[in-house]
Amino acid sequence: xxxxxxxxxxxxxxxxxxxxxxxxxxxxxxxxxxxxxxxxxxxxxxxxxxxxxxxxxxxxxxxxxxxxxxxxxxxxxxxxxxxxxxxxxxxxxxxxxxxxxxxxxxxxxxxxx
Amino acid sequence: xxxxxxxxxxxxxxxxxxxxxxxxxxxxxxxxxxxxxxxxxxxxxxxxxxxxxxxxxxxxxxxxxxxxxxxxxxxxxxxxxxxxxxxxxxxxxxxxxxxxxxxxxxxxxxxxxx
Numbered sequence: 001x002x003x004x005x006x007x008x009x010x011x012x013x014x015x016x017x018x019x020x021x022x023x024x025x026x027x028x029x030x031x032x033x034x035x036x037x038x039x040x041x042x043x044x045x046x047x048x049x050x051x052x053x054x055x056x057x058x059x060x061x062x063x064x065x066x067x068x069x070x071x072x073x074x075x076x077x078x079x080x081x082x083x084x085x086x087x088x089x090x091x092x093x094x095x096x097x098x099x100x101x102x103x104x105x106x107x108x109x110x111x112x113x
Numbered sequence: 114x115x116x117x118x119x120x121x122x123x124x125x126x127x128x129x130x131x132x133x134x135x136x137x138x139x140x141x142x143x144x145x146x147x148x149x150x151x152x153x154x155x156x157x158x159x160x161x162x163x164x165x166x167x168x169x170x171x172x173x174x175x176x177x178x179x180x181x182x183x184x185x186x187x188x189x190x191x192x193x194x195x196x197x198x199x200x201x202x203x204x205x206x207x208x209x210x211x212x213x214x215x216x217x218x219x220x221x222x223x224x225x226x227x
Contacts, residue, residue, distance in 0.1 A: 004155075033214045045156075045203060045218035052214070091155055095214065099144045099163050099207070100171060103155040 002027050004094050006104035013082045014112050020067070021077040021107045023092030033095040034075040036066065039106070040088040048090075051075060079109075087111045115139050119204050119219035126194040126226045134189040134222050136204030142217075144207040145187040146171070147179065149200040150221075156203065162187055194226045 003026040013019035025034065036048040051059045051066045059066045067076040079086055092104040120135045138145065146161040148171075158171030160179040168179050176198060178190040187206075191198060201223050207216035 035214075035216065037218075043201070043221055045205075045221075047215055047217065050214050052212070093156075095207075095216075098169065099146070099161055101146060101148075101156075101158055101161075101216070102172070103148075103157070105153060105155045 002029075002094065002096055002100070002102050004092055004102050004104040006092055006107050008107045009105075010108045010110070012110050012112055013079075013086075015084060016081055018078060018080045019082055019109065021079070021090050021092075021109065023075045023077065023104060025073050025075060025092075025094045027094060027096055029096045031097065034066065034068065035093040035095065035101075036064070036075075036077045037091045037093065038086075038088045039091060045091075049077070082111045084111050084113060117204055117206050117217050117219035119202075119222050121222060122220065123223045124225070126191070126224065128194060128196060128226060130194050132191050132194065134191075134202055134204075134224075136187045136189065136219060137185050138187075138206040138217070139185065140206060140208070140217070141184060142206035142208045143184065144209070144216075145181065146205045146207070146216075147177070147187070147189045148203045148205065149173065149198075150203060151200050159189065159202075191224075194224075196226045198224065199226045200224060 032053045034051045038046045065078045089106045147159040148156040162168045162181040204219040
């Protein structure tokens with residue numbers, strides 16, 4: 001079964017601190033991709049970062065990094081130096097064979113000034 | 114580039130009516146997908162396409178049809194609207210390279226079925 005699990009419905013972080021959003025996945029496909037998206041209150045879905053299942057190094061995109069632990073089937077998002085504009089819903093997603101995507105239920109992040 | 118565009122932004126339907134949600138992309142991406150987003154459930158895949166003329170069912174395909182006659186367009190048809198189809202619908206297009214994948218979303222269509 002293909003599944004993405006985000007166990008943190010809501011998270012709070014102090015401005016300028018780092019925060020980790022958890023994501024675990026389950027798939028039997030040997031090749032897959034892992035994604036994180038940000039959805040602000042305005043509703044659009046914004047791509048943040050991608051990690052391929054065969055990538056040896058953790059992906060980084062500016063203040064975002066993906067902590068990929070393949071044996072544990074986890075793909076946590078780390079946001080460094082949080083900003084007020086980071087307050088949003090964050091979704092973890094997995095792409096499996098045939099371009100099928102599965103999304104988690106999301107984590108609501110609130111950055112406190 | 115406009116990216117991924119969706120029309121309409123909002124729509125109210127009566128039960129039993131049919132309609133088509135339009136989606137277009139100008140990035141020449143082979144892969145396109147339709148999702149619905151319901152409160153507390155994240156996004157769920159309705160249908161997807163890996164190229165013109167090729168479509169397949171996702172996680173929640175019942176009540177929806179798609180076609181892909183061109184690379185650019187991927188319309189979603191609601192055959193006979195039901196209140197359970199009240200949702201926000203997102204279209205997305207994506208590309209894959211040997212080292213990277215990216216998926217871009219449209220702005221969404223809010224649908225209310227009465």
